[in-house]
Amino acid sequence: MSTLDRASRWSQGLDTTCxxxxNAxxxxxxxxxxxxxxxxxWEFIAKGILRDSYTVIWSEILAILLDEKREKMSLFCIRYAFQEVLYAVWRERNKLMHGDKLLPxxxxxxxxxxxxxxxISLMRMKGIKGMEKLMQFWFLTRM
Ligand SMILES: [Zn+2]
Structure with missing residues (x-):
């Protein structure tokens, strides 16, 4: 991903504000x-999964994603949630940069x-084991 601070090294005078x-x-x-x-x-999606280990710090998040000792359902959910939030933020940022409006x-x-x-539903329909439990786990993270 080429964030603006990196892009600005190539084109001088580009605004690098988020x-x-x-604000930054x-x-x-x-x-x-x-x-x-x-x-x-991120907080809305990740806090219920991470609870006490919730963080907004990139390096700490990566350490959590790579922690194989973490409980399996929690690890699956946080990895998938991370991908989804990353993609959504990146998409909204690019929309704004092209003059489009953000989704609420x-x-x-x-x-x-x-x-x-x-x-999770799709994996359950494919007959992958444990998906019923995973869905229950997901609902618990939403409370
Ligand atoms: Zn910002």
Whole structure:
């Protein structure tokens, strides 16, 4: 991903302010998820999974994603949630940069939650074991 701070090394004078919050430089660690805007989406999706280990710090998130000792259902959910939130934030940021409007936050949050439930349903229909339990686990993270 070429965030703006990197792009600005190539084209001088480019505005490197985050288009989502207009409060900080557009860097990877800002965008994922120190930015007030993206943190709201990340918190909604990830806090119920991570509970006490919830964080917005990129390096800490990566350590969690790579932690094979983590309980399996929790690991699956946080990995998949991370992908989905990353993609959604990146897409919204690019839309803004091209002059389009952002989707309202509640809509994005619902879309991601629904996307994850659909993914689990699909795996259940394919007969993959443990998906019933995984769906229950997902619902518990939403409370
Ligand atoms: Zn920002």
């Amino acid at each position: 288009v989502l919050c207009k 430089a557009d860097t990877r660690s800002h965008l994922f998820f120190e930015c007030d805007y993206s943190a709201q989406i 936050l509640p809509v994005i949050k619902r879309m991601i939650d629904k996307g994850i439930r659909n993914k």
